[in-house]
Amino acid sequence: MPPRCDQTPAWPLLQDHAAAMRHGFDLRQSFAVDPGRFTHFSQEAPHCFADLSKNLWDVRAEELLLRMARDCGVERQRDAMFAGESINATEGRAVLHTLLRCPRGAAPRALAHQAQQVHQTLQAMLDYAERMRADAAITDVVCIGIGGSGLGPQMAVQALSAPDGTSPQRMHFVSNVDGHALQPVLRRLKPRSTLFIVASKAFSTQETLTNARSALAWFQAHAEGADVARHFVALTARPDAATQLGITTCFGLWDWVGGRYSLWSAAGLPIAMACGAGAFRALLAGAHAMDRHFASAPLQANLPVRLALLDVWYRNLMGFSSRCIAPYHASLRRLPAYLQQLEMESNGKRVDRAGRPLDLATAPVLWGEPGTDGQHAFFQMLHQGTDTVPLEIIAVRRPSHGLPGHHAQLLANALAQAQALMQGRRSEDGHRHFPGNRPSSFVLLESLSPEALGALIALQEHRVFVAGALWGINSFDQWGVELGKVLARDLQPRLASGEVHGLDASTAGLLQRMRA
Ligand code: F6P
Numbered sequence: 001m002p003p004r005c006d007q008t009p010a011w012p013l014l015q016d017h018a019a020a021m022r023h024g025f026d027l028r029q030s031f032a033v034d035p036g037r038f039t040h041f042s043q044e045a046p047h048c049f050a051d052l053s054k055n056l057w058d059v060r061a062e063e064l065l066l067r068m069a070r071d072c073g074v075e076r077q078r079d080a081m082f083a084g085e086s087i088n089a090t091e092g093r094a095v096l097h098t099l100l101r102c103p104r105g106a107a108p109r110a111l112a113h114q115a116q117q118v119h120q121t122l123q124a125m126l127d128y129a130e131r132m133r134a135d136a137a138i139t140d141v142v143c144i145g146i147g148g149s150g151l152g153p154q155m156a157v158q159a160l161s162a163p164d165g166t167s168p169q170r171m172h173f174v175s176n177v178d179g180h181a182l183q184p185v186l187r188r189l190k191p192r193s194t195l196f197i198v199a200s201k202a203f204s205t206q207e208t209l210t211n212a213r214s215a216l217a218w219f220q221a222h223a224e225g226a227d228v229a230r231h232f233v234a235l236t237a238r239p240d241a242a243t244q245l246g247i248t249t250c251f252g253l254w255d256w257v258g259g260r261y262s263l264w265s266a267a268g269l270p271i272a273m274a275c276g277a278g279a280f281r282a283l284l285a286g287a288h289a290m291d292r293h294f295a296s297a298p299l300q301a302n303l304p305v306r307l308a309l310l311d312v313w314y315r316n317l318m319g320f321s322s323r324c325i326a327p328y329h330a331s332l333r334r335l336p337a338y339l340q341q342l343e344m345e346s347n348g349k350r351v352d353r354a355g356r357p358l359d360l361a362t363a364p365v366l367w368g369e370p371g372t373d374g375q376h377a378f379f380q381m382l383h384q385g386t387d388t389v390p391l392e393i394i395a396v397r398r399p400s401h402g403l404p405g406h407h408a409q410l411l412a413n414a415l416a417q418a419q420a421l422m423q424g425r426r427s428e429d430g431h432r433h434f435p436g437n438r439p440s441s442f443v444l445l446e447s448l449s450p451e452a453l454g455a456l457i458a459l460q461e462h463r464v465f466v467a468g469a470l471w472g473i474n475s476f477d478q479w480g481v482e483l484g485k486v487l488a489r490d491l492q493p494r495l496a497s498g499e500v501h502g503l504d505a506s507t508a509g510l511l512q513r514m515r516a
Contacts, residue, residue: 002073004352004472005312006360010068017061018317025056027422027437045303046289047455051442052306054422055390057313065309066299069470074305077469078462082295084111084256088476089353095476096254097261097461098291101284101454114256121266125251126280128233129272133168138195142172142185143270144211145199148259149235150175151341152457153199153270155334156263156283159453160275167274169195177207182214191223196232199267201253203234203241206485216246235266258476260341261461279450286454294462304459308466310441314390315364324382325368328395328414329448335394336368339460346464346475353474362471368392372413382421383434391440393418394456398447418442 005011031037031053041053041062080087084094099111100118107115132138143153154173161167172185196215200208212232219231229249234242239250251266263271264284272280290304299305314320325336347363368374371393382389395414399407417440424436443459445452468475491511494500498515500508 005470008068008071043303047452049444055439090477094256096256100264101287125266126277139193143197146175149199151338152263155338156271157274199235203236203238282450283454286451287458290455290458304462307463322365326371328371349473352472394443
């Protein structure tokens with residue numbers, strides 16, 4: 001098993017260096033003495049450019065981090081993922097979301113069988129999407145699915161259909177088991193003009209099954225004999241379970257693709273419905289370009305690696321416990337939520353791969369909102385709060401709307417926030433004083449094209465992978481979500497019966513109050 005980051009010879013050196021930097025490093029000074037700082041800490045990658053120079057690190061920190069990454073065998077671990085080794089050890093599975101965007105004929109020979117299945121399913125799913133897009137009788141598509149079966153498709157549909165809405169149908173997303181989510185959607189629809197997409201890899205997720213059952217019941221009650229097979233489609237690794245529920249039209253998923261990594265598979269049908277087969281293939285191509293970059297660029301020029309090194313530096317050596325994401329593009333409004341699952345479900349772990357408790361911190365809290373909305377809400381805390389929160393700005397150079405003036409204002413605001421965080425502003429009045437020296441990264445996309453979005457998502461996936469590899473954890477399981485599900489199954493009948501035997505006093509008291 002490769003060593004964890006805190007077991008490498010570079011670790012104590014990094015600790016010493018971080019201690020010195022915490023007290024003595026000033027970004028403004030660093031730019032003043034080093035005219036090459038911007039160039040050194042910038043990185044070109046497919047479809048994007050990243051400026052990492054306004055971060056609280058220097059060349060020595062990065063060199064030590066790179067040494068640490070080599071000692072952790074990051075390259076070997078990366079290659080093992082691409083090769084389809086069973087790196088998700090707790091579930092005994094390979095991790096092959098990169099295969100989903102691998103062009104025909106380009107997959108490793110050992111994965112030829114899986115690659116063939118991928119391309120067959122992809123073609124069938126895209127043909128279906130095009131057929132349904134052309135079906136004038138269908139005006140609305142309701143996508144039911146949660147977590148990885150909901151967030152990614154919803155985020156991508158919003159990102160790619162704005163602002164003029166390329167989707168021939170109205171797209172609706174329902175994830176929450178709360179009836180307040182599904183009912184208002186159904187109220188506006190006619191069964192005969194609605195297509196329901198039920199996405200669930202396991203097809204046992206309570207929220208999704210409850211919503212699917214209610215949708216089916218509504219459909220059967222109002223559609224006067226209309227065909228379920230035409231109006232419901234399941235995206236799942238368990239077509240048998242879908243059939244049992246009454247849904248026979250299915251596209252397959254595989255156990256070697258985790259839910260939060262699945263938007264590239266048939267789980268991406270909502271994206272193909274909203275944006276078309278061409279856009280979906282472009283999304284895959286953008287992600288594949290980032291895969292090639294990740295797989296082949298040397299570590300010091302590898303953007304996912306550099307971002308992950310910064311993540312470990314901040315989390316473990318500088319002691320920052322959260323990271324803020326601010327996409328400066330209204331259509332990326334679900335990106336923070338999507339990244340929360342990607343990062344916190346992947347790397348929110350407390351034991352290493354061998355199951356031993358870790359004595360180092362793992363995933364930070366990820367949070368955020370689109371700029372400029374966030375500026376008028378929580379940016380106050382970023383500028384003058386007591387915590388240092390690294391900010392990640394994601395901006396897009398070319399807008400896809402035609403309104404004059406807006407985009408320059410938006411970009412100026414993005415630049416200004418990064419500048420203000422770094423520069424600060426002196427004042428004798430403590431209330432008006434901005435300390436500055438606060439970190440930010442800046443990722444710039446040329447446009448919010450499907451290719452660029454694909455590359456951006458793959459960039460984030462690989463960055464999470466590298467951080468997990470450095471921490472020595474399994475980034476691909478999610479046992480932490482299980483316990484709550486089990487307890488909810490026990491509590492649901494108790495809400496009806498009022499039986500509180502064996503419950504703690506707080507749960508029992510709340511349950512009785514809910515029944516009263
Ligand atoms: O409960 C967490 C989780 O398992 C996620 O990992 C997953 O993305 C989500 O639920 C939905 O799972 P499924 O696609 O199997 O319904």
